[in-house]
Amino acid sequence: MDGPEQVRARLEDTGYLVDDGLAIACFLALRLGRPLFCEGDAGVGKTALASALAEALDAPLIRLQCHEGIDASQALYDWDFPRQLLRLRAAEAVGVTDADRLEGELYDRRFLLARPLLRALETQPSVLLIDEIDRADDEFEAFLLELLSEFSVTIPELGTLRAETPPVVVLTSNRTREVHDALKRRCLYHWFDHPGFARELAIVRRRLPGVSARLAEQVTALVQELRGHDLLKPPGVAETIDWAEALDALGADEVDAELATATLGSVLKYREDAQRGRELDFAAVLAVRGA
Amino acid sequence: MLAADAALLGFARALRAAGVDASAERVHAFLNAVDALGPGMRTDVYWAGRLTLCGDRDDLERYERVFAACFGGARRARRAVTATPAPRLRLVAPEAGTGGRSEGPDDAPAPPVAAFASSAEVLRHRDVSDLRPAEREQVRRLLAAFALRGETRRSARRRPDRHGAVDPHRTVRELLRHGGEPALLRRHARTERPRRVVMLIDVSGSMAPYADALLRFAHAAARGSRTEVFTIGTRLTRVTREMAHRDPDLAMTAVAAAVPDWRGGTRLGELLRAFLDRWGQRGMARGAIVVVLSDGWERGDPELLGTQMRRLHRLAHRVIWANPRKARPGYAPLAAGMAAALPSVDAFVEGHSLAALERLAAVVRGAGDA
Numbered sequence: 001m002d003g004p005e006q007v008r009a010r011l012e013d014t015g016y017l018v019d020d021g022l023a024i025a026c027f028l029a030l031r032l033g034r035p036l037f038c039e040g041d042a043g044v045g046k047t048a049l050a051s052a053l054a055e056a057l058d059a060p061l062i063r064l065q066c067h068e069g070i071d072a073s074q075a076l077y078d079w080d081f082p083r084q085l086l087r088l089r090a091a092e093a094v095g096v097t098d099a100d101r102l103e104g105e106l107y108d109r110r111f112l113l114a115r116p117l118l119r120a121l122e123t124q125p126s127v128l129l130i131d132e133i134d135r136a137d138d139e140f141e142a143f144l145l146e147l148l149s150e151f152s153v154t155i156p157e158l159g160t161l162r163a164e165t166p167p168v169v170v171l172t173s174n175r176t177r178e179v180h181d182a183l184k185r186r187c188l189y190h191w192f193d194h195p196g197f198a199r200e201l202a203i204v205r206r207r208l209p210g211v212s213a214r215l216a217e218q219v220t221a222l223v224q225e226l227r228g229h230d231l232l233k234p235p236g237v238a239e240t241i242d243w244a245e246a247l248d249a250l251g252a253d254e255v256d257a258e259l260a261t262a263t264l265g266s267v268l269k270y271r272e273d274a275q276r277g278r279e280l281d282f283a284a285v286l287a288v289r290g291a
Numbered sequence: 292m293l294a295a296d297a298a299l300l301g302f303a304r305a306l307r308a309a310g311v312d313a314s315a316e317r318v319h320a321f322l323n324a325v326d327a328l329g330p331g332m333r334t335d336v337y338w339a340g341r342l343t344l345c346g347d348r349d350d351l352e353r354y355e356r357v358f359a360a361c362f363g364g365a366r367r368a369r370r371a372v373t374a375t376p377a378p379r380l381r382l383v384a385p386e387a388g389t390g391g392r393s394e395g396p397d398d399a400p401a402p403p404v405a406a407f408a409s410s411a412e413v414l415r416h417r418d419v420s421d422l423r424p425a426e427r428e429q430v431r432r433l434l435a436a437f438a439l440r441g442e443t444r445r446s447a448r449r450r451p452d453r454h455g456a457v458d459p460h461r462t463v464r465e466l467l468r469h470g471g472e473p474a475l476l477r478r479h480a481r482t483e484r485p486r487r488v489v490m491l492i493d494v495s496g497s498m499a500p501y502a503d504a505l506l507r508f509a510h511a512a513a514r515g516s517r518t519e520v521f522t523i524g525t526r527l528t529r530v531t532r533e534m535a536h537r538d539p540d541l542a543m544t545a546v547a548a549a550v551p552d553w554r555g556g557t558r559l560g561e562l563l564r565a566f567l568d569r570w571g572q573r574g575m576a577r578g579a580i581v582v583v584l585s586d587g588w589e590r591g592d593p594e595l596l597g598t599q600m601r602r603l604h605r606l607a608h609r610v611i612w613a614n615p616r617k618a619r620p621g622y623a624p625l626a627a628g629m630a631a632a633l634p635s636v637d638a639f640v641e642g643h644s645l646a647a648l649e650r651l652a653a654v655v656r657g658a659g660d661a
Contacts (some may be wrong), residue, residue, distance in 0.1 A: 004328070004335075024328065024338040029375065031327045034320070069447030073460075081463035088470065106467075134574070176532070176574025181346060185316055186344040191351055203429075232572065232602075 001030060007056075011279020015206050016052030025190045026053065035148055035169035037184055040192025042174060050129035050170040057168065059125040064116040066136035072143060076153060079119045080111045084188070087111070107157035118153060120229040121163040127170065134221060138180065145183050193239060198223050203237055204244055211244050212253045218286055219244045222260060223267060225285045229276060234269045242266045255280035299325060299336070302361045306344055309353045313344045333362060348658030354462070355534045418618065418643045420500030431507055431539065433645055439512030441486035442608070448482045455480030486580050486608055487517045488655060491566065493585030494550060495524045495557040501615045501643070503543070505584050508648050510534050511544050523585070524552035527562040529570075557588055559628050560595030567602055567655060578657050581607040584642055586616045589628025597631035604635035613642030613651050 001007050007030070010021040018026070026049075038046040053137070054061035064075055084106050091102055105157040112118075120128035147153065148169060152162040171187060172178055195203065201220045208216065223240045235243075246266040247255055260282045268274045300509045304316045314323075324339035333580055337358055342656060345354050371487045453460065459476035490509050503615075509520045513534040533545035545651045547553070567576065581603060589596055604610050612632065624630050633639065638654050641647040 020334060021341070022340050024335065025342050028324050028339065028342060032320070032323055067447065069345070071448075081460070081467060085463060085467055088467065092470070148527060175348075175570070175572050176577075178347075181312070184346040189319075189345050189347075190342060191345075195475055222605065 001027065001145060011052050011055040013053045014055040017203050017206060018050060019195070019199065022190060022192075024099070025188055029170075029188055030168060032188075033166050035171055035187040037168060037179075037187035037189050038172045038192060039189070041194070041234065041236055043238035044192040044194060045237055046170075046172040046192055047129065047131055047188045048069060050127055050172075051173050053170065054127035055166060057125060059127050059128060059168070060123055061125065061127050062120045062167070063129045064115050066133050066140070068135060069138050070140055074115060075117050075140070075143075076111045076115050076147075077155065077262060078115065079107075080113050083271050084111050091200065099214070103186055107160065108277075112155070112158070118149060118161070120167040120169075121151060121153060121161060124165050125161065125169040128167040130171045132174060133171050133175045133183075134175060134248055141180050145186070147182070149186055157260065172185070175257060180268060194234070197221065200224065200237060204240055207241050208248065210245055211248045215247060215252060216244055218255045219247065222282060225280070226277060229280065231268065231273045231276060233268075233269045233273060239267045255286070257286065260286075269274060286289055296322065298361075299340075302340065302357070305357050305361055306340075306354065311344060311353050311355050311357075312346065313351045317344050317346075336362065391442075418615075419504040419645075420615070420643070430504065430645060432503065434507045434539075434648070435512055435594040436628070439488055439518065439652050441517065441577070442655070443483040444486050444608075445481045448484075449479040450482050451479035452478055454478060461512065469526075475638060485624045486578060487519065487575070488512065489519045489521070489576060489579050489581045490584045491521050491523055491563070491581070491584075491585070493524065493557060493559075494522045494553055497557070497586055497588045497590070498525055498584075498615070499554050500585075501578070501584065504648075505615075505642065506543060506546060507539055509541050509584075512569060512652070519570075521566060522550050522552075523557070523559065523562040523566075524550070525555040525558060526551070526552045527565045533584060556590045557585070557628075558591045559585065559587070559589045559632075560591050560593070560597075560599050563596065563603065565600040567606070570608055571603065576606040577649065578608050580611065582608050582611045582613060582655060583632075583636075584592040584613045584615075586614055587612075587624065587626040587629025587632060589631075593627040593631040595629050597635070600632045600635035604637075609637045610635060611638045611651070611654055612636045612639065613640050613647075615641065615643035615647075617641045618643040618647065 001010065004020070004023040004027040007027045008018050011018050011023070011026065012146045017192065026035055028034065038049065040046055050063070051061050052080075070080075087106060088102070096102055114122060116128070120126050133141070133144070149163075151166040152160055154160045194200075197220060200223070201217060203213070204216045204220055205213070218238060223235050223243065227234045243263065243266045246263050250259070250263070252259060261278055264274055268277050299322060300318065301325045303313045306313045306580065322344040323341055324343050325336055328335040328339055338415075340358065341351070341354055344350055346572075419427075422430060431658060449455075449458070449460065455478045458477045458479035461479070462474070465474045466472070490512065492502070492505050492509055502630070506522075509518075512518055513520050515529065517531070519531045520534050522530055530546045530549055533549045534542050536542035536545055570576070571581075600610070614624075615630065617624075624633055624639075640651050640654055642651055
């Protein structure tokens with residue numbers, strides 16, 4: 001791809017709308033071969049970006065969900081012990097005596113289980129999503145550091161596997177923990193903000209083509225209003241889409257204050273927030289924005 | 292092209308002066324990025340820099356400011372870059388805690404302390420706010436020896452053990468080693484890990500006599516990898532990174548530079564909310580031991596503090612409040628903030644002397660109830 005504009009067009013074809021900054025970020029990630037480190041509130045489209053990129057590049061998306069205690073055998077590779085054992089038994093049964101050769105055969109590529117990271121190195125092209133890196137612990141970060149700078153893996157029994165064209169890497173973090181500088185330094189850093197009214201409306205319309213234009217507009221206006229009200233968890237774009245979908249499922253073409261209050265549970269997930277939401281004058285918001 | 296590069300490098304230098312950690316490696320990436328985007332427009336340079344030079348949300352605000360200063364009205368950077376780092380209050384912490392009215396007239400050089408062990412024992416119980424400089428120095432050395440470990444919890448990791456579930460991995464590997472002959476069953480069990488400790492240290496005016504000692508305590512405590520330190524006053528500042536310096540004095544200087552609100556007022560409720568919104572609720576406070584070191588003097592609305600403390604209490608494993616004023620004879624939690632916070636506090640301890648801080652460490656470890 002030649003420039004940010006083209007990246008933007010390709011991403012928009014997949015239904016993922018990007019602003020200037022994100023288009024440039026994706027372009028640079030592709031051009032410079034650097035991982036893209038995405039931070040931002042939950043539900044602003046960090047993970048969706050990876051799947052959109054995969055679709056735009058027509059490459060498989062390989063996802064690694066991080067969690068506490070994740071280690072190399074879950075993320076990178078593991079030997080398939082049961083199969084090795086079977087092979088050993090079979091060799092014994094037919095009376096193979098050449099021990100060296102047998103050992104060589106046992107540590108063959110086909111007995112190696114590729115976990116997401118190794119799979120991403122072997123699949124070309126591919127998009128690797130390392131989701132919620134902040135949930136993994138520091139040891140794992142150090143391990144990623146090595147992988148993301150070299151795009152190669154050394155397996156003692158087999159040798160070094162190297163990716164000829166490195167995968168496009170997207171890392172996401174919810175900032176529950178500060179990710180180490182050494183890892184961030186190797187990445188492009190992009191902070192995801194909540195989108196403005198026009199872009200959010202466009203996203204809702206694109207994601208839910210079946211929903212009436214008026215409903216989409218009203219829901220977006222309401223969510224934008226809610227975000228300004230100092231909630232424990234401000235709703236993300238994902239919640240806007242959920243809400244519009246919920247209202248659409250109820251057969252609504254437009255929303256009034258009563259219906260909005262009744263379905264508030266699809267946007268506000270804390271009791272305190274819901275209470276605050278109920279106190280809001282939705283009718284006034286709708287009168288101003290949605291008229 | 293060279294002139295343009297020089298301008299970009301100047302911009303990076305200005306960023307560094309403003310406190311963004313724009314290392315050489317990042318600057319290299321920045322130049323590459325600008326190059327990849329071609330001789331483009333101002334927005335390209337803006338985004339190339341933002342993507343490569345910033346590494347944190349806190350950096351973004353500084354970046355905006357410096358970018359506006361460097362590339363402001365002009366179309367492209369031509370003029371010499373003049374850095375305009377934000378005016379920022381700089382205080383050197385080691386002195387910050389020592390000054391003030393609390394020192395008596397016996398400020399003059401103290402006699403050399405002969406019997407270290409016994410004097411240490413006496414010092415352990417002295418209120419740190421009325422120490423002489425020489426004693427303070429000794430207390431600092433003692434403080435540096437502190438360790439703070441959170442209560443343990445079961446983690447998701449397993450390690451080999453004699454008891455516990457069968458570890459298929461190691462069992463099969465063992466089998467393989469013996470040519471497939473049935474061998475001993477290998478077992479593994481869950482490991483225990485210390486919980487994360489989060490310290491919120493009040494550096495407002497009313498806590499000034501204690502701030503230095505508490506920050507040093509936090510420094511010693513933060514040597515473990517899972518401790519986070521924040522200062523609260525009129526603003527919330529995360530100082531975990533500054534605390535990472537091995538040398539306590541260097542760390543204190545770094546903290547002093549990072550904290551803009553020494554000896555201001557206290558807005559506990561509001562800052563606690565800021566902490567919970569930005570860090571706590573996302574996971575930092577979840578299942579953690581949260582230690583608030585403050586005297587509970589609240590300038591803002593105590594009701595807000597009460598609400599936020601209840602929220603914190605729901606997220607954290609344990610909430611511990613250390614109040615140096617608690618040791619004063621006749622102390623009662625009358626400060627409005629303290630009274631509002633107490634119902635959501637699991638342990639209310641002192642924090643005025645070495646012995647009290649030792650006790651605090653014990654409470655954090657889960658030994659001893661308070």
